[in-house]
Amino acid sequence: MMRQLLASLFLGLAACLLGGATALTEGAGRDWRSPGGDSGKTHHSRLTAINAENVSHLGLAWAAELDTFRGQEATPVVVDGVLYTSGTAGRAYAFDAATGKQLWRFEPEVDMQVNRTVCCDMVNRGVAVARGKVFVASLDGWMYALDARTGAVEWKSDFIENRKRGDNSTGAPEVAGDVVVIGMGGAEYDVRGYVTALDLDTGKLRWRWHVVPRDPKLGPQESPELEAALKTWDPNSRWDIGGGGSPWDAINYDPETGLVLVGTGNGGPYATSKRSPTGGDNLYLASLVALDPKTGWMKWHYQETPGDNWDFTATQPMIFTRMDVDGEIRPVVLHAPKNGYLYILDRRDGKLLRANPIVRTNWAKGIDPRTGRPILDPEAADYTTGPKIVFPATTGARNWHPASYDPATGLYIGAVLDMGNLIFMTPGAKPLKARGLNNDAALIFTPDVKEALAGFPPEFGDAVRKLPAYQEALKQPATAQIRAIDPLTGKTVWSADTAGWQDRGGVLTTASSLTVYGGVTGKLFVRETKTGRLLKEIDTGTPIMAAPMTYEVGGVQYIAVMAGWGGGGYPFVPRYSAAYTRGNMNRLLVFKLGGGKVPMPDLLPPLEVAPEAPAQAPGVTAATIAKGQGLFFGNCAICHANQPRSITPDLRRMQPGTHEAFRQIVLEGLLTPNGMPRWDDILSPGDADAIHAYLIDLQGKTRADELAKQKSGKPLDGPSLTILSNY
Template sequence: MRVRQLGILGGALALAACAAATTGSAPVVASGPAAVDGERMRAIAAPGNAANWMSHGLGWDEQRYSPLDQINESNVSRLGLAWFDDLETMRGVQATPLVVDGVLYNESVYNVVTAYDAATGEELWTFDPEVGAEWARLACCGPSSRGIAAWDGKIYIGALDGRLIAVDAATGEEVWTTQTFEAGPPLGAYSITGAPRVYDGKVVIGNGGADYGVRGFVVAYDAATGEQLWKFYTVPGNPADGPDGEASDSAMQIAMPTWQGEWWRWGGGGTAWDAFAYDPELNLVYIGTGNGSPHMWSIRSEGQGDNLFLCSIVAVDADSGEYRWHYQMVPEEDWDYTCTQPMMLADLEIGGRERQVIMQAPKNGFFYVIDRASGELLSAETYVSQNTWASHIDMETGRPVLQRGAHNGETPHLMSPSWLAAHTWHPMAFNPETGLVYLSAQEQGDVYAAMDAEDFSFTYHRSNSGQDRRSDPDLRAQLMERARAEEQGYLLAWDPVTQSEAWRVTYPHPGSGGVLATAGNLLVQGTIKQTLAIYAADSGALLWEMPIDQVPVAGAITYMVDGVQYIAINAGWGGSPVYNLAPLRNSTARLLVFRLDATGVTLPPPPEPVALPRPPFLMAPEAQVSRGRELYGENCARCHGPDAVGGVADLRWMTAETRAAFADIVLRGTLADRGMIGFGDQLSEEDAQAIHAFLIARANEDYADASAHP
């Protein structure tokens, strides 16, 4: 581990007079750096607390609504850039920063955490956990993290390689570390990309890796010592092994009968890689679970059973981790759908009665309102116009009514929503004044077909979807053309009581980021147009927008220091691929901080436009291209986009130099310093040649149209 201490943290702890500005009361004096505790978290709008952003979703309810209103719809036009920090990466930076009593804590790629004076941007310390560069490949979606946690003088890091690390908030020195999972074959292909949460002294962390073949679980640790308190598995293991001896044992008795075959050979999936919430009054932790492993239901569970607790919300006792209730959004999960999208708690008046609810808009395109005490489904309606998965949710059974042909068979078909999601991990917000939930919605279909179970083979640390990606290429091409034509993205304001759209802002493409709501009637979002935009929360009217040469996919935060309100956001493009988006010419990722009337700080000029390189002529036989298509889908599509469109780097438009070095890059990791670790342990020279042939074919198919729109 490496620590750099560059400032005196005590000098940065001049407490924010946020409450004085907001409520007229004097601020509460904190007891030291990152002095977060249960009392403060239960009163986040109280004097001395409202200045801060102390947890990932602001409060344990994850509403991302700040009571600060110094910046508001009447003066937001005066917003200017106060300071920024270049994060020195071209990868996606997805983290939500934290601010506690005048200090801003931020996380970049590979879990590097930096503390700043939140008013000036002075760097106080940096902690680098030295995550191995190979984890850019071993994790499904690259080396990004969505955030950190703070509690009682410590900052908590869920490292990509599975370590949960507590560092001293004053110095950045490591206090303790524990390994949350065992890495290694056959079923140890886990990773951590989600933000840890601390609930009344318990650090709760999940993991990812269902695409690679793991059994999902969530663990709680003592925030002071790192001692494990409880563990909850989200899917059953091998029945022959008997009970796990963990908090989830009673729940596995419910789940086990819903599985068939030998699912445990491939883990089963169900990883809880991002979504959590906590109700301290009910003493419940809510866990959002992910997709199946393999993706194809016919292979994973012989096409039988609901497969609990895939794509579900599971409520567990915060102290013991024991099961309390569940609601499954996607029984018979077959589409790489996840319910790991943000969840939020609120009290809503429904049918003349106040209900304590939990809300979620997961991948499948339905917005769910559920009683958070009992798990009763209160309402569910689709929030996207395209939904070839289910026509509606049966309110008597709580089950989706699947569209004809929704399950995957041998014939390729178009699914929308797809694994690209109607709403993915990007944070959403709830404004109790407007009664609206805000989220980044999108409509992106993809082509699905299941391979024969006898043809499926498991490869460690590779996407093991079970999809057939080679059959009927002409039909696939037609379906992909339709998917691209129908692609769209928008900022959606949704009324959870009436289950209806209030307004939307349409963007030229999907890919815009998470949102922040404030008492100033503001809604803040980074856009796919490479801007930061602020809208009126009640109407969607554009109030302010600034070009920033980047696409911020993370959620913004707001805070106060010495009576001055700031807005901060990580701006670093990296998320789901976008079909029709020309290659983005982004600047490096940056942490951007704004305040009213800030002047004198400007961003460096953006990079110069570069013409698309002409691809070489396709000389490979069709069989090699077809094999390359299959290998690309299993090894490359998660980062570089389905059908080689979009992604971290659009591989259709490689330079001649990159093409000449293709085998060395793919097999031997010559670009490891940029995150592209070699796949030589999984792919052969012939495999690399086949993937390259497929990419050349795709480039030739699209060059004429793409080059006409630089």
């Protein structure tokens, strides 16, 4: 701990040693100028008015309804008494930060066809504010520069390279000098990842950097680093699918080094042997790369998961700080990606300083400190030769939920998920599916493996049960916690269990030794940073996943957080979520000392038995229904969980009018304004009818099951095979 205090004292000296570069700000002050708070994105505040002695008096100062029902992942920004934030699909809002008065609201015109390529909800992770403008990216890949005073559009720029692909955008823009940098998403679909830099004043393209090479048959690569990367790919790779690598989050400008650090995404398709048959590191997948913001040229890279085989993205939030490492105070980046390790790298050159596991990791036995490469364990984790249970799961040991770094204690505090998944190849050749899922692997999380195996052929189940990791999966399927970790050792100093593996949230720390975070149960928690002791909890009735932030206006300290369930797996609302009992009306909640109670959303009405299904159309057979089931899980199930209380429609409960308009909804875009895209470029009328036949059959079975439950007094939303079949 003393080393971390000394590191803070050497702040000015470190800047001089770096050649006079601008020093990092250690913690946010009265304003919170970026989603990460300060230039290091530490999610830490220097404010101390709210502390352990008075936090019991924390209550609601004001709240704002956002009029949406999807996931909220943004951390607000406060500049000069105005709070700016973003929401569903790239909406933006401005409020008087003291009173909550709405100053303006902006809603982009979004092409909802993009919903077909968004794996993990219509979320947005924040805005950037600079030169009197608010920058926000819409879900379909347009950057908007809004007048910070009025919300009027000053310019808009299309940053999608190829709109025939599955590109989309959910991340926060990052201002780096005179450019605004933005990534994109869609690696599970058919994209070739890239980051784009736009001129702050005009929105014109300044440069674009691609994560992975293109097909060499198309000619030379766009940059020397891509020519070098090409040597790490099979010349006969699945270039048609794109390669993946989409940098959908984790873009940080470093004022000390003058570099932009970018975390890149997973490979597509998942399995290296399918993506690049002869193997290779497949640069620059699952890497941290440092780019010159003036030119887009790469300065250094560090690949955290060479030849990514497991959807182990490196897009998780980074933190910049200074640490005493081996007797030298260094400018470092702290990074905990999906793969289960917490890395410390020197920000100047990408040199690996530490890599410690924070969860169970059987894909690798460790990280070689000399080479920086993982020591792979193919016998445990190579699922291309047969099903494997891999730790951690594709959900990641860490994901997008921001962690915080407290310089006083030297603790890295964030949501950590220790869980695995069964992963196996799906049979048959897989031609390119344009703007469709091309991941070519199936996943079942360890809490569900034992039950799910009952639905597989006996020989498959026997093979899984013989895996060494199977007993480990049964013994401890999943542990979800907020953890305070010593980043130099990876050891947990304290931890607090969350409600379940889907309950993960972002974290705020303050100089008054407070750690603040929310839960999808709807509660906001305040703990003592040094010990983890619970000081305060507030029930809001609305799920919280986003990271809280804090600011000061007029001598009053406030804590604000966005509230709303969503993100990865968003159709599957856990029963412990406040969204399951009270719905998912999105809100911005702001607290202060002496504030009042949070108004609770009304409880949802009791679940009713599924309505009677219409008769099947003439000619529908068991084969028709089976075809429809395959088409449903190949195209529709990622959004439609067919689960009670889902935030997307439960298609087992369609009303007569929906059945009558089924073709128009699926093929003609009747409900596009509601976010339901049209599918006539992929699905034929016969395909749509087969899906409809499957859903009619499923609705009839669901109704019969629920009538039996009602008669026996069992809850209608109890576990059932119709839910399990979504695997």
